[in-house]
Amino acid sequence: MPDTDRILRVAVPTPLYQCFDYLAPARENVEVGARVQVSFGRRKLTGMVVDLPGNSDLDSSALKPVEQILDHKAVVSRDWLTLCHWVADYYHHPLGEVIATALPGALRKGQAAKNQLARGWRITQEGSKALNEDKRLARAIRQQSILRFLNDRGETREESLKADTGTTAAQLRTLSDRGWIKATTLGAEPARSCHPGPALNTAQQSAISSLLPDKHGFHPGLLEGVTGSGKTEVYLAIARSQAKAGRQTLILVPEIGLTPALIARFAERLGSEPAVLHSGLAEGERLHAWQRAARGHAEVVIGTRSAVFTPLARPGAIIVDEEHDASYKQQDGLRYSARDVAVRRAQLLNVPVTLGSATPSLESLHNARSGRYQHARLPERAGNAAAPHSEVIDLRRQPMSEGLSASLLKHMDRHLAENGQVMLFLNRRGFAPTLTCHDCGWVADCRRCDIQLTYHRNHARLRCHHCGSDRPVPPTCPECGGREFQAQGVGTERVEAFLKERYPDTGLVRIDRDTTRRKNALQEMLDDVGSQRARILIGTQMLAKGHDFHQISLVGILNADGGLFGIDFRAPERMAQLITQVAGRAGRGKRPGEVFIQTHHPDHPLLLGLLRDGYAAFARQALAEREAAGYPPFGHLCLLRAEATDSQVPLQFLQQAAATARSFGSNGLDIWEAVPAPMERRAGRYRAQLLIQAQQRPALHKLLDQLVPALSKARLARKVRWSVDVDPADML
Numbered sequence: 001m002p003d004t005d006r007i008l009r010v011a012v013p014t015p016l017y018q019c020f021d022y023l024a025p026a027r028e029n030v031e032v033g034a035r036v037q038v039s040f041g042r043r044k045l046t047g048m049v050v051d052l053p054g055n056s057d058l059d060s061s062a063l064k065p066v067e068q069i070l071d072h073k074a075v076v077s078r079d080w081l082t083l084c085h086w087v088a089d090y091y092h093h094p095l096g097e098v099i100a101t102a103l104p105g106a107l108r109k110g111q112a113a114k115n116q117l118a119r120g121w122r123i124t125q126e127g128s129k130a131l132n133e134d135k136r137l138a139r140a141i142r143q144q145s146i147l148r149f150l151n152d153r154g155e156t157r158e159e160s161l162k163a164d165t166g167t168t169a170a171q172l173r174t175l176s177d178r179g180w181i182k183a184t185t186l187g188a189e190p191a192r193s194c195h196p197g198p199a200l201n202t203a204q205q206s207a208i209s210s211l212l213p214d215k216h217g218f219h220p221g222l223l224e225g226v227t228g229s230g231k232t233e234v235y236l237a238i239a240r241s242q243a244k245a246g247r248q249t250l251i252l253v254p255e256i257g258l259t260p261a262l263i264a265r266f267a268e269r270l271g272s273e274p275a276v277l278h279s280g281l282a283e284g285e286r287l288h289a290w291q292r293a294a295r296g297h298a299e300v301v302i303g304t305r306s307a308v309f310t311p312l313a314r315p316g317a318i319i320v321d322e323e324h325d326a327s328y329k330q331q332d333g334l335r336y337s338a339r340d341v342a343v344r345r346a347q348l349l350n351v352p353v354t355l356g357s358a359t360p361s362l363e364s365l366h367n368a369r370s371g372r373y374q375h376a377r378l379p380e381r382a383g384n385a386a387a388p389h390s391e392v393i394d395l396r397r398q399p400m401s402e403g404l405s406a407s408l409l410k411h412m413d414r415h416l417a418e419n420g421q422v423m424l425f426l427n428r429r430g431f432a433p434t435l436t437c438h439d440c441g442w443v444a445d446c447r448r449c450d451i452q453l454t455y456h457r458n459h460a461r462l463r464c465h466h467c468g469s470d471r472p473v474p475p476t477c478p479e480c481g482g483r484e485f486q487a488q489g490v491g492t493e494r495v496e497a498f499l500k501e502r503y504p505d506t507g508l509v510r511i512d513r514d515t516t517r518r519k520n521a522l523q524e525m526l527d528d529v530g531s532q533r534a535r536i537l538i539g540t541q542m543l544a545k546g547h548d549f550h551q552i553s554l555v556g557i558l559n560a561d562g563g564l565f566g567i568d569f570r571a572p573e574r575m576a577q578l579i580t581q582v583a584g585r586a587g588r589g590k591r592p593g594e595v596f597i598q599t600h601h602p603d604h605p606l607l608l609g610l611l612r613d614g615y616a617a618f619a620r621q622a623l624a625e626r627e628a629a630g631y632p633p634f635g636h637l638c639l640l641r642a643e644a645t646d647s648q649v650p651l652q653f654l655q656q657a658a659a660t661a662r663s664f665g666s667n668g669l670d671i672w673e674a675v676p677a678p679m680e681r682r683a684g685r686y687r688a689q690l691l692i693q694a695q696q697r698p699a700l701h702k703l704l705d706q707l708v709p710a711l712s713k714a715r716l717a718r719k720v721r722w723s724v725d726v727d728p729a730d731m732l
Contacts, residue, residue, distance in 0.1 A: 008066065009051035012040055013100035013108070017712055020047075021056040023065045033074025033081055037067040037110055046070065046110040048099050050081060075113045076103075076294075080311050083345050090344075090701075092708045092724045093334050101334045102309035106287040113291075119158045120184040121172065123150040127180030142166075143175060155184055159285065160273050166260070166520045166527070194271030197236065198382075204230055207376035208237050211354050212317075216245075219352040220343055222323075222368040225378030227358045227584020228385055228548075232262070234378075235319050236269050238354065243270055243299040247316025247351075250293075250301045252308060252338055254325035255545050256280050257522045259302055266300050277303035277310055280519065305330060305338040308345065315349045318342050322545060323355035323364060324577055329729035337727060358584060359577040359615050362623055366633040381588070388555070388586040388593030390611050394602040402498035403490035403558050408596050409502075411554060416506060416535060420553030420591060423537040424495060425544065425582045427562065429512040430454035431494045432487035435462060435473070439482030444473075448684040455487050456514070457497070467683035495538050495558070503536065511539035544581040550589030557582055560599045564606060567678060568731045569631055576610050576618045632727070636697045638704060639728040640690040640711075641677070642720040650688035651676065653716040657707065658690055660714075664706045668699045678732045685721075691731075700726075 006024045022038055024030050034049050044067055056063060084102055088095040100108050107113055123131075127147055130137060137144045149165050150156060161167050175181045200208070211221040211234070225231045239249040251266075253259060256278045266274050275289040275298035292298040296313030303310060305328055320328070320339050328338040339355065346353035355364050355373070368375035381387065398405045403426065404412075412422050435444040435455040444453045446464040453462035455473070463470045476483055487494070496510045509515075509525045516522040522542075528534040529549055537543065537552075563575030579597065587593020599607060610618050627634045640657055642650035654674035661671050670693040677687035694700035708724060711717055 007053055007056050007060070007063070008036065008049045009053050010036060010038055010047040010066075011050045011094075011096040011099050012038060012045045012047040013096045014040065014045070015094055015097065017094050017709060019050060019095060021053070021058060021063055023060065023063045025065065025069065028069060028072070030069055030072055031074045033076045033078070034069070034071040035075060035107065035110070035113070036069050039064055039067055046108060047096060048076075048103075050085075050095065050099075070110055071113055075107065076311055079348055080309070083309070083341070083348055086344060086348070087334070087336055087341060091334060091336050091726050092701075092704045093336075098334055101306065101336075104283065104287045104290045106283045107290075111287075120155050121150060121158060121161055121181050122155040122184055123147055124180060124182050126178075127151075127175070130178070130180050142171060146171060146175060147180060150181060157273060159276060159289070160267070162520075166523045168519055195268050197233065197269055200233060200237065201230070201382065203378045203380065204234055204237070204382075207234050207378060208241075210374050210376045212238060212241060212352060216316075216351070218347045218350050219374065220346065220367070220372065221352065221354045221374040221376060222360055222364050223354050223356040223376050223378070224360050224365075224368075225356065225358060226381060226387070227581065228381040228588045229358070229378035230382035231321070231356045231358075231378060232265065233382070235321065235354070235356070236266065238317055238319065238352075239266065239300050240270060242316030243272075245316065247314045248293065248296065248299055248301065248312045249317045249319065250307070250310060250312060250315070250342075251303075251319045251321065252328070252342060253302065253304060254322045254327045255542065256304060257516070257526075257542060257545070257547075259304075260523050261526075261548075262302055266302065270299055272299050274298060274300040274302045275310075277301065277307040279304065279306075308338040308341045312349075315351050317351055318346045318349075318353040320353070320355045322357055324357045324359055324361040325545065326574065326729050331730060332723075335723065335725045335728075337729070340727070359580045360619070362573055362619060362626060363633040365619050366623060384590070385588055386592055388583060388595045390583055390595040390597065392602045392607060392611065393596050393598045395598050395600045396602075402494050404495070404498070404556075405598055408556050408558075408598060411594065411596055412536075412556070415554040415594075416503070418553070421529070421532065421535050421537070421549065421551040422554045422556070423539075423543060423549070423552050423582075423585055424556045424558060425539065425541075426490070426492050426495060426558040427540050427578070428489070428491045428559075429465070429493065429514055429540055430463065430491035431457035431497070432489045432491055434488040436486050436488055437477040437480060437482050438484040438486050440477060440480040442477050442479045448681070450679050450681045454491065456493060457487070458493060466679070490558070492538050492540060499536060499538070506536055507532075507534040508536040508538070509534040511537060511542055513540070513542075516542070541578060541582075543585065544578060547585065548588060549585055551591065552585050553587065553591045553593055555583055555586040555593065555595045557595070557597045560597045560607065561601060564599075564601060564604050569626075569629070570729070570731070572606055573622055576606065576615060576622075579607075579610060580615045630693065630695065636694045636700050637726075637728055638692045638694075638700055639725040639731065640692070640722065641687065641725060642689075642722040643682075643685040643687040644720045645685055646719070647680075647686040649716060649719050650686055653714070653720045653722065654688050654690040656714060656716060657711055660710050661692065661703060661707050664703055666703075668695045669693065669703060 008022050008024050009019050011019045032049050038047050084098045088098045131147045146167050242249045263274050275292040277289050293301045294311040301310050320342050323339050330336050367373040393405055393407050432455045434452045444462050446453050449466045460473050492512050563571050583595040586595050642653045644650050658671050672691040674690045677689050
């Protein structure tokens, strides 16, 4: 075989904006889309063959041979690679890092891409006997429920068992060690009976007709439905129609916590187990789900942000639930928007894509109103549920108890006395955001960030929610030796402590990042809410995302002021979405709902307009303001970021970047001055940023096509970490 026939162009996971040529071993064929292990400097890296060029800019004698061929056949399809090329081009990110982001961790590390058989569990004779006779199970409620589940269902796939019962790996090991259950190997998943679900109302039927036209092909649509209007039923109908046609549906959700209920619902309705992909899975579980999707064994694929890259053997439709959610935007490394990548992927696959939300992003609303997206609406709640009544509580001169006004506490008393459930929203975890010395005024600051440490009283710790630093509360003030500290401000932990004293006999759960770290902890809390063992819920924005609580009759938003005066131009939009989404948790069942919003600014136009006219009216006004300012969706932004341990170097690098950008020509572009980031020091590094604003998207990308390669060769580029953020979701 001539050397020219052995040249492989390989994308390797490095921050370099190029691919590299290697030589394949003689007499070995390798396909585009196969993985190879290569020597790169002093390291060995797993790369992917992206081309067989036939020639190289280097003489073949200068090319290194690949260390090992991991796959002779492609592990991904051509359309998957085309998507990665588009992502690399659009977000101006190295192709090798894009491919590494899109692959499961096991494949990134060079593990074999063999088809893994599914792991299952069955109850043994000893387990059946123990279920009826062993006294140890009397107090082991979770173990008892697992055994009953397996006794009733028979042999069950492990991922189904975990999704349906909240089972943990530790519980399975305990039961297996006792000989009560036995691990099995499953082949293809057997078909299960499916349930038709409720009849669709007229609005849902109309939405499905507009989102799924008779002719299959690329068809972008926005499903705007008020909270509780039955958007999930529309998703189910779309997936069912695709499954009947022998096609797969990819569904993206913003949070891991939304997946268990959605998995169970789709499994029940379609009669087959969805493939699930999210960061909470072990690498083997994720690879197995990835392969089920790639081989067409899963009719439905459900996952969080990175699942947008999941290969599909028979693509049919893509759905993005809660499409407005900021968590769809990756905030480090490859800074991509999963929502926007989903739309582009649907276009490349020539399949319909549906973006769903009760509070659509202004970009999606603009696309719908300009005719680029089909706009389907669900204007009313499903069933007989009525929209909740909402009103503002003016906090000025009101007596307060740990963040709760006397007025709100009276409303809580009334709803709890009537056997209702209460949900309190506060987007600030911990006990208090600041700890100070009463004697001298010392403030517990983070040593690595320009921010105060949050006081967590339950663990007597001071934690930074930005860099993760964690230290104990000092016994005395570091500056004056005083022993009296004061906690300033209110967090979810502080509200929880107060309400436990006020309502000692009422079940209460706190749902935030601190209380849901343990696997299945969130699902257990949601089960407590569903069974009404918990009558009071306290939490952060985790509560606002798609949960269906039918007994919630009162929602209290403890502090609406945080988003009213944000420096990010998206702050009003996010605040309006958050208030609308949180308020939408009330009154979803037969019980009417009430929403109370605490604020020191009851006359603020955003709040008044939102409560009086709703989210749609707010969006119209916000779009008009964006158009006047030239902000998205009427303009296009790129944020260049740089950071270093030296406070001056990031600014110097970006000042040179601005000068270089202007030298390429700035017609139709506004190249702002480089400035320190709003939080200049984070995790011990100083940060700066440079904003580029364009009237037209092509002009922005034309500039970046020239600027990014120039920056990668700049002298100061080696002294900073720098990144390109196209369509930034966060200006901070």
